[in-house]
Amino acid sequence: MKKLLNRPDAYADEALAGLCAAHPDIYRQLGETGRVIARAGGMREGKVGIVSGGGSGHMPTFTGYVGEGLLDACSVGNVFAGPSVLDCMEAVKAANGGRGVLLLYGNYGGDKMNFNMAAEMLEMEGIPTKTVLVADDVGSAQRSEREKRRGVAGLIYPYKIAGAKAEQNDASLSDVAAIARKAVDATVSIGVALTPCTVPEAGKPTFSIDEGEMEIGMGIHGEPGIVRGPLKSADAVADDMLERLLADADIGAGERVSVLVNSLGATPLEELYILYARIEKRLKERDISIVMPRVGRYATSMEMAGASLSLCRLDSELEALLAAPAVCPFWSAV
Amino acid sequence: MKKLLNRPDAYADEALAGLCAAHPDIYRQLGETGRVIARAGGMREGKVGIVSGGGSGHMPTFTGYVGEGLLDACSVGNVFAGPSVLDCMEAVKAANGGRGVLLLYGNYGGDKMNFNMAAEMLEMEGIPTKTVLVADDVGSAQRSEREKRRGVAGLIYPYKIAGAKAEQNDASLSDVAAIARKAVDATVSIGVALTPCTVPEAGKPTFSIDEGEMEIGMGIHGEPGIVRGPLKSADAVADDMLERLLADADIGAGERVSVLVNSLGATPLEELYILYARIEKRLKERDISIVMPRVGRYATSMEMAGASLSLCRLDSELEALLAAPAVCPFWSAV
Numbered sequence: 001m002k003k004l005l006n007r008p009d010a011y012a013d014e015a016l017a018g019l020c021a022a023h024p025d026i027y028r029q030l031g032e033t034g035r036v037i038a039r040a041g042g043m044r045e046g047k048v049g050i051v052s053g054g055g056s057g058h059m060p061t062f063t064g065y066v067g068e069g070l071l072d073a074c075s076v077g078n079v080f081a082g083p084s085v086l087d088c089m090e091a092v093k094a095a096n097g098g099r100g101v102l103l104l105y106g107n108y109g110g111d112k113m114n115f116n117m118a119a120e121m122l123e124m125e126g127i128p129t130k131t132v133l134v135a136d137d138v139g140s141a142q143r144s145e146r147e148k149r150r151g152v153a154g155l156i157y158p159y160k161i162a163g164a165k166a167e168q169n170d171a172s173l174s175d176v177a178a179i180a181r182k183a184v185d186a187t188v189s190i191g192v193a194l195t196p197c198t199v200p201e202a203g204k205p206t207f208s209i210d211e212g213e214m215e216i217g218m219g220i221h222g223e224p225g226i227v228r229g230p231l232k233s234a235d236a237v238a239d240d241m242l243e244r245l246l247a248d249a250d251i252g253a254g255e256r257v258s259v260l261v262n263s264l265g266a267t268p269l270e271e272l273y274i275l276y277a278r279i280e281k282r283l284k285e286r287d288i289s290i291v292m293p294r295v296g297r298y299a300t301s302m303e304m305a306g307a308s309l310s311l312c313r314l315d316s317e318l319e320a321l322l323a324a325p326a327v328c329p330f331w332s333a334v
Numbered sequence: 335m336k337k338l339l340n341r342p343d344a345y346a347d348e349a350l351a352g353l354c355a356a357h358p359d360i361y362r363q364l365g366e367t368g369r370v371i372a373r374a375g376g377m378r379e380g381k382v383g384i385v386s387g388g389g390s391g392h393m394p395t396f397t398g399y400v401g402e403g404l405l406d407a408c409s410v411g412n413v414f415a416g417p418s419v420l421d422c423m424e425a426v427k428a429a430n431g432g433r434g435v436l437l438l439y440g441n442y443g444g445d446k447m448n449f450n451m452a453a454e455m456l457e458m459e460g461i462p463t464k465t466v467l468v469a470d471d472v473g474s475a476q477r478s479e480r481e482k483r484r485g486v487a488g489l490i491y492p493y494k495i496a497g498a499k500a501e502q503n504d505a506s507l508s509d510v511a512a513i514a515r516k517a518v519d520a521t522v523s524i525g526v527a528l529t530p531c532t533v534p535e536a537g538k539p540t541f542s543i544d545e546g547e548m549e550i551g552m553g554i555h556g557e558p559g560i561v562r563g564p565l566k567s568a569d570a571v572a573d574d575m576l577e578r579l580l581a582d583a584d585i586g587a588g589e590r591v592s593v594l595v596n597s598l599g600a601t602p603l604e605e606l607y608i609l610y611a612r613i614e615k616r617l618k619e620r621d622i623s624i625v626m627p628r629v630g631r632y633a634t635s636m637e638m639a640g641a642s643l644s645l646c647r648l649d650s651e652l653e654a655l656l657a658a659p660a661v662c663p664f665w666s667a668v
Contacts, residue, residue, distance in 0.1 A: 002528040002545070002639055004568040004605040011604065014568075018607025021614045022627045026668055059603035067668075194336040211336070234338040234348075266600035268636045269393035270345065271338040273352025280355045293356045296663075297631070302602045305336060305637065329630075332663045334360055334401075 003303075008200035012056035012078050019063060026067050026328055031075075031090040035083060037063040038073040038094040048166045048176045049073070049095030052105045052159065053088065053115070055080040057199065058220065060330040061155065061299040062105075067328030070163040072101075079199045079302075080206075080221050082110035088118035092127060100128040100173030102166070104158055104180050106151025107135040130177040134158055136189040136310060138248045139217025139225050152220055153262040153299035154189035154310035157322070160331065164324035179321065186318060188249045189260075190241050191308035193218035194231065197265060197301045206301075216240060220264065220301045234271065238278035241309040246286075251313055253287040258294070258322060260310040265300040267307050272296065275307060292322055298330070337637075342534035346390035346412050353397060360401050360662055365409075365424040369417060371397040372407040372428040382500045382510045383407070383429025386439045386493065387422065387449070389414040391533065392554065394664040395489065395633040396439075401662030404497040406435075413533045413636075414540075414555050416444035422452035426461060434462040434507030436500070438492055438514050440485025441469040464511040468492055470523040470644060472582045473551025473559050486554055487596040487633035488523035488644035491656070494665065498658035513655065520652060522583045523594075524575050525642035527552035528565065531599060531635045540635075550574060554598065554635045568605065572612035575643040580620075585647055587621040592628070592656060594644040599634040601641050606630065609641060626656055632664070 005011050013034060020027045020037065030036040043049060049072040052062045057079035065071050072095035075083035083091075095101045101122075103115050112133070119129045135146060136154030162180035165171050193215045196205035206222035209215060214232065217225030232240070251257060261276045263269075272295045283290055291314055299308075314322065325333070339345050347368060354361045354371065364370040377383060383406040386396045391413035399405050406429035409417035417425075429435045435456075437449050446467070453463040469480060470488030496514035499505050527549045530539035540556035543549060548566065551559030566574070585591060595610045597603075606629045617624055625648055633642075648656065659667070 002548070002565055004526075004528070004571055004601060004641060005608055006567045006569050011608070014608040014611055015604040016607075018609070018611035018614075018629070022607065022610050022629050023668065057604065059607075064603075192338075194338070214336070231336055233340045235340050237338055265602050266637045266639075267338060268599050268634060269398075269631070270349035270391065270636060273350075273356065273393075274339055274345070274348040275352070276356050277348055277352035280352075295352070295356045297603070300602060302604060303600045303639065305600075307338060327668055329666045329668055332666070334357065334661055334663055 003200060005200055011200040016063065023329055030094055031087055033087060035087045036073060036075050036090045036094060037066050039066055043072060043095060043097045045097050046099060047097040048099045048171055048173050049097055049101035050162055050166050051091045051095045051101055051103050053083045053091060054106055054108065054111050055082060057302050058299050064330040065159050065328060067326065069167055069324055069326030070159055070328055070331065082108065082114050085114045085117045088115050089122060092118060092122050092129060096127050102162060102173060102176050102180060103129055103131040104162060105134065106155060107133040107149060128173065130173055132177055132180040132184060134184055136187045137219065138188050138244055139190045140219060140223065143248055150219055152189045152191060153260060153308045154187040154312065156260065156298050157187045157312040158183040160326060161318055161321040163326065164321040183318060186313045187310060188245045189308055189310035190244050191218055191264065191306060192216050192237055192241065193264065193304060193306040195305040196222060197304040220299065234274045235278045238275045239282065242279055242282055245309060245311050249311060249313060251288060251311065256289045256291050256314045256319065258292050258312045258314060259290050260294040260298060262299055262308045263297045264304040264306040264308065266303045266305040272307060279309065291319055337534060339534055345534040349393065350397065357663055364428055365421055367421060369421045370407060370409050370424045370428060371400050373400055377406060377429060377431045379431050380433060381431040382433045382505055382507050383431055383435035384496055384500055385425045385429045385435055385437050387417045387425060388440055388442065388445050389416060391636050392633050398664040399493050399662060401660065403501055403658055403660030404493055404662055404665065416442065416448050419448045419451045422449050423456060426452060426456050426463060430461050436496060436507060436510050436514060437463055437465040438496060439468065440489060441467040441483060462507060464507055466511055466514040466518060468518055470521045471553065472522050472578060473524045474553060477582055484553055486523045486525060487594060487642045488521040490594065490632050491521045491646040492517040494660060495652055495655040497660065498655040517652060520647045521644060522579045523642055523644035524578050525552055525598065525640060526550050526571055526575065527598065527638060527640040529639040530556060531638035554633065568608045569612045572609045573616065576613055576616055579643060579645050583645065583647060585622060585645065590623045590625050590648045590653065592626050592646045592648060593624050594628040594632060596633055596642045597631045598638040598640040598642065600637045600639040606641060613643065625653055
């Protein structure tokens with residue numbers, strides 16, 4: 001894979017600089033390293049803050065979701081590497097409106113370690129935090145060990161839902177954490193990888209996969225999936241992913257779900273819509289209603305080819321928060 | 335390149351079906367072939383219509399830009415092949431609100447032939463049309479032969495600007511055609527290709543390019559560009575593209591432009607923002623102001639790697655129309 005970049009070690013920083021330069025009304029860069037992105041307009045006093053973060057290389061995740069009705073700040077690391085403790089602290093401070101800050105991020109060891117350390121130090125400085133981990137990837141652990149699951153594209157649902165809750169003037173940190181937890185519990189995801197991506201500083205693909213093969217359940221950093229086998233038709237892939245999610249989450253007739261068909265990067269919109277058409281048909285057959293479907297690039301691995309499917313089971317509370325206004329370039333109202 | 339699809343000959347149709355299934359409030363499929371996409375809410379009487387179209391394989395171009403403040407209908411063909419005359423006629427009829435219809439599409443022989451034939455037949459049926467061709471690709475012909483230039487990603491500017499004009503109750507077909515022409519004249523684009531894409535029915539890449547090479551000026555169907563050479567740094571590529579556009583359009587200090595940094599498909603947001611950061615810096619140095627920049631996937635060639643840069647020189651009239659509301663999943667207000 002060929003990349004348009006300058007120095008590999010400047011990839012993450014230059015991308016962040018461009019994001020902020022292109023959208024100065026939405027994002028601003030903070031911290032000594034510039035690896036903290038916060039809302040351009042600053043933090044509103046009395047609002048519960050929400051911070052996320054993780055490795056670079058997943059745009060628009062994580063930083064793209066900073067914005068009204070979504071996140072308040074993000075700290076990011078190098079490509080596929082967690083943010084530093086100092087940057088996590090800086091992000092939390094930027095998101096501190098005096099009502100506490102929710103740390104809402106994917107379930108990865110390095111991220112957890114650094115966010116936890118930052119939270120401990122900030123507790124001593126008088127900034128209370130709560131942590132909710134996104135763990136939606138059914139390909140990474142059995143349902144009986146849900147706390148071991150990784151966080152993937154389904155993270156947009158807790159972001160959007162907790163983000164909407166935190167805009168409400170009477171919402172406390174406990175309220176926002178509780179709804180984030182509910183959104184995490186409601187969300188399941190699974191991916192299929194067709195090609196690897198290349199971390200700029202490594203200079204070679206993260207894994208290898210034969211021309212005629214695909215891997216179901218692979219993680220967004222190339223973590224091993226559930227099954228590798230011959231590349232199947234889009235319909236067969238859609239059916240396989242959907243069946244796994246419906247079974248795992250036990251979603252049945254009469255329920256309402258939001259559906260996210262996400263490209264891991266190179267896979268174009270055309271293929272996402274081919275997958276979506278099948279998923280919509282299958283859900284209709286089962287009398288499951290789709291609300292606010294999302295089709296596009298929401299959490300990527302740079303130029304990796306492949307897609308993921310996420311379902312978020314909605315009740316009236318989650319649905320209203322999902323539909324609430326949000327302002328960032330990567331969340332469409334329609 | 336590996337694709338998630340069913341039958342190669344169903345690729346375009348299934349993608350359209352998915353687009354309409356995912357966004358039933360925005361799009362509806364018309365025509366015997368289903369290759370015509372119109373606004374879900376139908377055509378408003380008394381409004382000038384705008385129709386576009388072309389080959390499939392460029393999502394969200396063309397069909398994605400049907401929506402309030404943008405296009406009224408589109409007709410599309412197979413991947414990289416023009417729409418049929420019948421579908422062009424069907425699209426124009428769907429966009430007919432009794433005030434005439436603007437045909438606004440890229441300058442390609444097959445598209446022109448079929449849209450022209452459709453326009454002639456509809457003239458006899460009493461539906462007046464005017465045609466404005468988008469010809470923004472400076473890599474495809476000299477400025478002295480601008481009418482020979484192909485239409486590429488810069489088409490979003492005439493779409494958005496003419497689309498906003500057509501929503502005004504007092505706008506006539508001539509008014510809308512005139513502003514579309516003005517937007518076309520104000521827009522220049524150039525692309526750089528790093529890898530080819532594969533047309534599903536052909537099953538092999540559209541062209542070949544060595545691992546260490548790039549081609550400046552290549553068209554979105556793999557048409558030959560201006561120069562092929564070693565892959566350069568993002569800054570060098572950004573400078574090269576920007577200099578060509580500024581020289582061609584003679585844009586100088588004190589002017590206002592909108593900037594579009596567009597991925598041809600596989601190239602991720604990170605790389606687009608790296609390019610954007612450099613372009614913003616260079617324009618600032620020249621005292622040229624950026625208004626409403628766009629960074630993302632606006633006109634693609636499926637999974638082709640590469641990017642294009644477009645500039646639209648604004649006066650107060652064009653800027654106001656560019657900033658007017660628009661409702662589709664692929665146009666962000668921020």
